Structure formats: C-alpha cells, structure tokens
Amino acid sequence: MVRQKKNEISGNVIEKIGPITLPLATNNSKVVNFHLTLYRIDNRNYHVLVCNPSVPSDIVLLRIESACTFAHLYGSKLCDCEQQLKTSLSMIGNVGGILIYALDQHGRGVGLVNHVRVYQVEQTGIDTVEAHKTLGLQIDARHYMDALKILHDMKISKIRLLTNNPSRIDFFRNHLEHIERLPLEHPLNPYEVRELMIKKEKMGHLFSFKSDFDWLLDINKSHKVLLPFAVIENSISRIFGGDLISLIEFLKNLRLNHEVFYTIYCSQEMSSPAKVKKLILLIMKENLTSHYLRIVGCKEIDLDKFKGLYNLAVRAGFLELKCIKLK
Numbered sequence: 649m650v651r652q653k654k655n656e657i658s659g660n661v662i663e664k665i666g667p668i669t670l671p672l673a674t675n676n677s678k679v680v681n682f683h684l685t686l687y688r689i690d691n692r693n694y695h696v697l698v699c700n701p702s703v704p705s706d707i708v709l710l711r712i713e714s715a716c717t718f719a720h721l722y723g724s725k726l727c728d729c730e731q732q733l734k735t736s737l738s739m740i741g742n743v744g745g746i747l748i749y750a751l752d753q754h755g756r757g758v759g760l761v762n763h764v765r766v767y768q769v770e771q772t773g774i775d776t777v778e779a780h781k782t783l784g785l786q787i788d789a790r791h792y793m794d795a796l797k798i799l800h801d802m803k804i805s806k807i808r809l810l811t812n813n814p815s816r817i818d819f820f821r822n823h824l825e826h827i828e829r830l831p832l833e834h835p836l837n838p839y840e841v842r843e844l845m846i847k848k849e850k851m852g853h854l855f856s857f858k859s860d861f862d863w864l865l866d867i868n869k870s871h872k873v874l875l876p877f878a879v880i881e882n883s884i885s886r887i888f889g890g891d892l893i894s895l896i897e898f899l900k901n902l903r904l905n906h907e908v909f910y911t912i913y914c915s916q917e918m919s920s921p922a923k924v925k926k927l928i929l930l931i932m933k934e935n936l937t938s939h940y941l942r943i944v945g946c947k948e949i950d951l952d953k954f955k956g957l958y959n960l961a962v963r964a965g966f967l968e969l970k971c972i973k974l975k
Contacts, residue, residue: 662801663688670697675738682741687801689794693751696798697737700744707826709745711736711810712795714753717760718767725839726767732832736810746802748795757789773958773969775846787851792819799824812853831856836883838909838940842968845883849972857883860944864913864974868946878913892927899936909967911942919945919971921953928960928969937965948973 666685673679687694719729755763769779780787806826820827847853849861867878875889888898924945949971961969
C-alpha cells in the first residue's frame with residue numbers, strides 16, 4: 649500500500665510503501681521478524697526496519713546505515729560496514745528499535761560510481777581522506793535531514809544512537825529532545841585497519857583503539873632514548889622495541905595468522921625514504937614479508953617518493969606502508 653503525507657518540518661511529500669514483514673537472521677543466528685517500510689523523500693529512498701515498535705515516549709535504539717555495496721552485498725573486509733550492519737540488526741533484534749538504511753547515500757554519500765573511483769585512488773597508497781580530495785569529492789557527503797523527517801513522521805524524539813561519528817551525534821543533538829550515544833565497534837583486523845585508523849586520525853571518529861598517531865606519541869614520550877623501532881600487535885599493546893638487528897630476529901620468531909597484524913613503527917630518525925627502503929629490502933631478503941605486517945614511519949614523505957616506496961611495499965607483500973607527521 650502506498651501512502652503519501654506532507655511532512656510538517658519541510659513541506660516535502662513523504663511517500664511510504666509497506667510495511668512488510670521480513671524474518672532476518674541476526675549475528676547470533678537467531679531469526680527475528682522486522683517490519684520494513686520504504687520511505688521516499690524527493691526521490692531519495694530509505695528502508696526503515698522496525699523491530700518491537702516503541703511508544704512515542706520511549707527512548708528508541710536507532711542505527712542509520714548508509715549503503716555500501718562492497719561490504720553489504722559482497723562482504724568486503726576493507727571497511728567495517730558489514731560488521732556494523734550485522735551488529736546493529738542483532739542489537740535491535742534483541743531489544744527493539746529502528747534501522748534506517750539510506751539506499752542513495754552510498755559510500756559516505758559519493759554514490760556508486762565515485763565509490764569505485766575512491767577505492768581505485770586509495771589503492772595507489774593514498775588514504776581515504778586524500779583520495780576524496782584528489783577526486784574533488786566531499787570527505788563525507790551524507791546528510792541526516794531525511795532521517796529526521798522519518799523520525800518525526802514516526803513521532804520519535806528520543807533516541808539511543810548507534811554510531812562512532814561525531815557529526816551525526818551533533819546533528820541529532822540539535823534537532824531532537826533527547827539523544828544518547830552507543831559505540832559501534834569491534835576489534836581491528838588486518839583488512840580494515842587502514843580505513844579505521846584514518847577515520848580516527850583525520851575524521852575524528854570515536855573509536856576506543858589507539859591510532860598510529862597515538863602510538864607514535866606514546867613511544868616518543870615513554871623513552872628518554874628513542875627506540876629506532878617498536879612493534880605493536882593489533883594496535884593493542886607494545887610488545888617489542890629495539891634496533892634493526894633485533895627487529896629482524898624478532899620478526900623471524902613471529903607466528904602470523906589471519907587474525908593478527910603487526911605494525912612496525914619507525915622513529916623519526918629511521919623514517920627517511922632511504923632508511924624505510926632499506927628496511928623493506930632487508931625484510932624481503934630474509935623472506936619475512938607478510939600480508940599481516942604494516943610499516944608506519946614517523947615523518948611525512950614527499951608524495952612521489954612515498955608512491956615509489958608504497959609500490960615496493962605492495963610488491964613485497966606488506967599489508968600497508970604509511971608515513972605520518974607528528975605535530
């Protein structure tokens with residue numbers, strides 16, 4: 649059934665199709681009935697999935713999910729979108745709530761075509777923020793006014809928002825009666841570490857893990873004599889610090905697997921292009937390269953030199969090469 653209603657906030661005509669019942673398997677394999685309504689606002693489409701409808705006075709658990717074909721359709725591990733969607737549906741299925749799925753805000757709002765272009769640029773060694781800038785795109789082009797209109801239509805003014813994005817929190821705090829934030833994260837894994845580190849370092853997303861920037865500052869502050877190298881396991885705890893010879897011996901004794909990644913942090917002294925290249929070549933010579941090893945240098949490198957090092961690191965089989973400048 650199609651219903652149209654003039655929205656009281658903006659005067660937009662909201663078209664609603666549904667609801668229909670969808671039995672969905674959540675993260676814990678439990679099948680839960682959700683009720684889906686398609687909302688159309690100025691030809692922008694949203695799936696609104698509701699479980700255990702709340703009364704207007706309740707504080708409603710809410711997740712707003714932007715479409716990501718790579719993760720949601722194909723299960724890509726380069727971002728945390730798949731895990732966030734699954735976790736959100738599981739939480740909503742357990743306690744009740746609403747998931748608003750923005751079908752037309754693909755890839756932080758850049759669209760299907762530009763999302764592929766962004767990935768193409770990223771895979772030359774440039775991070776997601778710089779890739780967007782290179783293509784002349786907004787770093788985050790999403791908007792939440794339509795979601796607000798949907799909540800208004802559903803007479804919801806109090807929410808518990810599942811998000812790590814501070815701009816989303818600020819928007820709803822300025823427009824709703826009550827908002828609480830619930831974090832939405834899981835342990836870092838080798839495939840998405842690059843994306844999530846940049847989200848925290850450059851976009852201010854609220855993750856509990858330490859970023860590469862945090863670790864480099866910690867290492868610099870914690871030693872009177874700066875260690876040339878330090879190795880961190882899964883960005884959780886410092887497990888090693890030493891010189892080049894002891895670093896190589898340490899790497900020889902690692903037992904790497906698909907759930908663990910190691911980051912080699914280089915001091916500023918060791919982060920020149922020549923020294924990073926020497927490190928990469930030595931690790932290659934010892935046959936120690938792995939898709940679970942990252943190298944992070946404590947110095948910003950000229951883009952052309954960085955691209956050359958990045959290509960060498962990729963050919964060698966490293967998970968990632970990254971150079972950042974400490975303030």
